[in-house]
Amino acid sequence: MTTVSQTAQTAPRKSDVALPVPNTSTGKRIVSVTKYALLLFLAFTWLFPLYWMVITALKNDSQVRTVPPVLFPNPLLWSNFAGGWARYDFNQAAFNSIFRFSLPVVVFTVISSLIVAYGFAKIKWRGRNFFFGLCIVTMMLPWQVTMVPLFIIFKNLGWLNSYLPLVVPSLFGHPYFIFLLRQFFLTIPEELSEAARIEGANEFGILWRIILPLSKPAIAVVVLFRFLWTWNDFLAPLIYLKDEAQYPLALMIYRLQQTASNMGNTALAYPHLMAVSTIVALPVIVIFILAQRTFIEGISVTGLKG
Amino acid sequence: MAVATASGNQRQVRGMSRQEKRNQLLGLLFIAPWLIGFIGLAVIPLGMSLYYSLTRYDLISAPRFIGLGNYVRLFTNDPDFWKVIGNTFYYVLLGVPIGASVAFLIANLLNTDIKGRAIFRSIIYIPTIVPAVCTAMVWLFLLNTQFGAINGLLKAFEWPTIPFLSSPGLSKPTLIMIYVWAQGSAVVIYLAALQDVPRSLYEAATVDGANAWHKFWNITIPLCTPVILFNSIIGFIGAFQEFTLPWLLTQGGPAKSTELYVMNLYRNAFVQLSMGKASAMAWILLVIIVVFTAILFSTSARWVYYGGEK
Numbered sequence: 364m365t366t367v368s369q370t371a372q373t374a375p376r377k378s379d380v381a382l383p384v385p386n387t388s389t390g391k392r393i394v395s396v397t398k399y400a401l402l403l404f405l406a407f408t409w410l411f412p413l414y415w416m417v418i419t420a421l422k423n424d425s426q427v428r429t430v431p432p433v434l435f436p437n438p439l440l441w442s443n444f445a446g447g448w449a450r451y452d453f454n455q456a457a458f459n460s461i462f463r464f465s466l467p468v469v470v471f472t473v474i475s476s477l478i479v480a481y482g483f484a485k486i487k488w489r490g491r492n493f494f495f496g497l498c499i500v501t502m503m504l505p506w507q508v509t510m511v512p513l514f515i516i517f518k519n520l521g522w523l524n525s526y527l528p529l530v531v532p533s534l535f536g537h538p539y540f541i542f543l544l545r546q547f548f549l550t551i552p553e554e555l556s557e558a559a560r561i562e563g564a565n566e567f568g569i570l571w572r573i574i575l576p577l578s579k580p581a582i583a584v585v586v587l588f589r590f591l592w593t594w595n596d597f598l599a600p601l602i603y604l605k606d607e608a609q610y611p612l613a614l615m616i617y618r619l620q621q622t623a624s625n626m627g628n629t630a631l632a633y634p635h636l637m638a639v640s641t642i643v644a645l646p647v648i649v650i651f652i653l654a655q656r657t658f659i660e661g662i663s664v665t666g667l668k669g
Numbered sequence: 670m671a672v673a674t675a676s677g678n679q680r681q682v683r684g685m686s687r688q689e690k691r692n693q694l695l696g697l698l699f700i701a702p703w704l705i706g707f708i709g710l711a712v713i714p715l716g717m718s719l720y721y722s723l724t725r726y727d728l729i730s731a732p733r734f735i736g737l738g739n740y741v742r743l744f745t746n747d748p749d750f751w752k753v754i755g756n757t758f759y760y761v762l763l764g765v766p767i768g769a770s771v772a773f774l775i776a777n778l779l780n781t782d783i784k785g786r787a788i789f790r791s792i793i794y795i796p797t798i799v800p801a802v803c804t805a806m807v808w809l810f811l812l813n814t815q816f817g818a819i820n821g822l823l824k825a826f827e828w829p830t831i832p833f834l835s836s837p838g839l840s841k842p843t844l845i846m847i848y849v850w851a852q853g854s855a856v857v858i859y860l861a862a863l864q865d866v867p868r869s870l871y872e873a874a875t876v877d878g879a880n881a882w883h884k885f886w887n888i889t890i891p892l893c894t895p896v897i898l899f900n901s902i903i904g905f906i907g908a909f910q911e912f913t914l915p916w917l918l919t920q921g922g923p924a925k926s927t928e929l930y931v932m933n934l935y936r937n938a939f940v941q942l943s944m945g946k947a948s949a950m951a952w953i954l955l956v957i958i959v960v961f962t963a964i965l966f967s968t969s970a971r972w973v974y975y976g977g978e979k
Contacts, residue, residue: 398781405775406792409850413799415818416807431825432818475702482699488692494700501711505910505958507934508951509710511944512717515728535706566695595800597913602939613802617917620806633810640803647798655791658798662854663861 413644420444420638427633440634444642447619447635455608456615463526464600464611465593471533472540472589473582479536480544481570485556495545502538514602528603529596533589540585547581548574584661587654594647612643722948732945739949749925749933756841757930761908764845769901772852776859777889790860794853805917808847809834834919837926844915844927848908855900862896863889891974898973902965909958930954 419427421439448454483495517528551574559569575582597613604610610618616639623632651658685693697704722739724732743750775793779786796804811818812833820830833843870888879887890897912931915921921928921936934954938947 398778398783401778402783402789406789409793409796412804412807412811413796415811416803419810428816430816430821432821479700479703482696486692486696486699488696491696494704497707498703501707504711505955507910507931508718508955509714511721511938511948511951512714513710515717515944516714532706532710534702535710536703541703591798597802613800616802616806636806637810640806644799644803647800648795651795651798659857662857
């Protein structure tokens with residue numbers, strides 16, 4: 364084995380042999396230049412929309428209209444951020460998004476999924492695999508099938524136009540995260556739990572004092588993705604929330620977009636829309652930059668979608 | 670043997686030790702949150718949905734049983750249904766393979782010997798985590814015929830503008846373009862899979878005189894087929910259920926050219942308040958997704974490589 368890989372490293376490629384030496388290095392340089400050119404083009408294409416969002420947020424109406432498009436507006440209208448934020452009650456929307464929606468959903472999902480995953484991974488009982496199989500099956504169930512009946516159930520409970528339909532379901536665990544945490548728990552040696560049991564700890568104590576501290580990386584993945592999905596959620600709030608005072612940020616941007624498209628390019632409608640979009644996208648991007656490793660591992664290991 | 674196993678099982682059932690009984694109870698107690706949710710948020714709603722799909726129900730008067738009426742009308746006498754099905758299959762069958770191919774190629778590019786791999790990976794990934802509302806607003810603005818960045822540039826050269834989202838012929842390809850742009854998580858997954866391909870295989874192939882194309886075709890792709898299968902299934906299921914981006918970008922227009930299945934379902938349920946029809950549509954979607962996934966799985970034996978296992 365070692366000889367093979369050693370030869371592989373030292374032996375020139377067949378095609379290289381055929382070509383004279385100076386040509387090879389030019390060829391390699393061409394490949395390398397093309398590669399980086401392609402990468403820079405991709406990076407530009409992928410980032411340009413976000414750049415456009417930020418830069419439009421800083422323009423005035425005439426700069427928005429200008430042809431060819433203004434790439435570096437001057438002066439920069441920083442006041443658009445405050446102006447857009449004041450168009451509607453975005454303070455209330457931010458409060459709703461954070462404290463009435465994201466925070467409770469994340470906390471409830473973590474707690475309930477931890478408990479359920481512990482039951483699937485660390486306690487031996489009959490029927491465990493059967494129920495876990497059912498849990499996996501529900502991951503594949505398209506939510507549209509339960510969308511209408513759940514709406515009717517929540518309507519009959521008098522929960523419409525409140526956060527209850529958006530938050531209460533997270534008390535019952537989330538199949539994706541139950542799966543993720545269970546897989547993680549299975550890698551924790553059984554001896555640790557046994558030792559604690561001998562010392563008289565009960566199952567909740569073991570979960571709390573032994574499993575939880577060891578599972579921080581997995582819990583971080585749950586927290587990040589659950590937050591991301593809640594922060595970005597559009598459809599569920601659209602279905603359940605009717606009053607503007609109840610709107611989370613995503614719906615409030617949608618509201619602003621509707622007025623902006625009615626107004627056309629006047630009274631800074633578009634810069635304000637882009638400014639608010641930038642503010643709402645910013646926390647997510649900052650969190651991603653701070654927690655990059657957790658994100659990338661979360662996606663690579665489990666295939667979680669962004 | 671059979672007798673022995675049977676009696677062994679019986680002994681297990683009757684003679685559970687106290688510890689085992691306790692564990693049985695504890696296990697159920699720990700999964701109780703999920704089990705309650707499973708019954709209340711999945712089983713019962715599924716039953717209700719099936720029943721509603723056989724009724725006419727507008728939320729105001731009680732549901733009226735009409736048998737298979739909703740299904741029959743959808744298939745034979747609905748102005749939108751087949752158009753919506755056509756739009757959705759166009760979007761799914763073109764978007765998912767193109768998205769997967771582009772993501773796979775980008776991942777391969779990132780997997781070559783380059784500097785700044787992590788930075789490029791992050792740049793490709795970031796658009797997928799930005800709220801869909803924000804990205805939708807930006808794309809609307811970029812593609813705007815009057816002062817969007819692209820058309821503004823075309824105008825500057827006095828070239829004809831491109832009606833990306835305002836012509837029925839271009840609206841669907843435009844949606845697919847934006848879908849491809851948002852494939853960052855697929856790139857990350859493929860890149861992780863590519864980094865797991867053993868270097869020794871490439872080295873051995875090099876010794877045997879394989880060129881880059883041979884290696885890509887005979888090593889990289891086969892070894893990544895399990896991930897490609899997994900990602901395609903997730904991708905197809907997700908694309909069939911697409912709602913937020915097209916809803917914000919086009920509201921289904923122009924001329925219903927981007928009205929996708931779930932957008933139409935949403936409209937039927939929450940705009941028209943035809944809960945029965947919407948439920949029937951949801952069940953048809955469920956069947957489409959199940960059949961599609963089953964087809965992918967059943968053909969996978971032919972093209973997915975599982976490390977020599979048969």
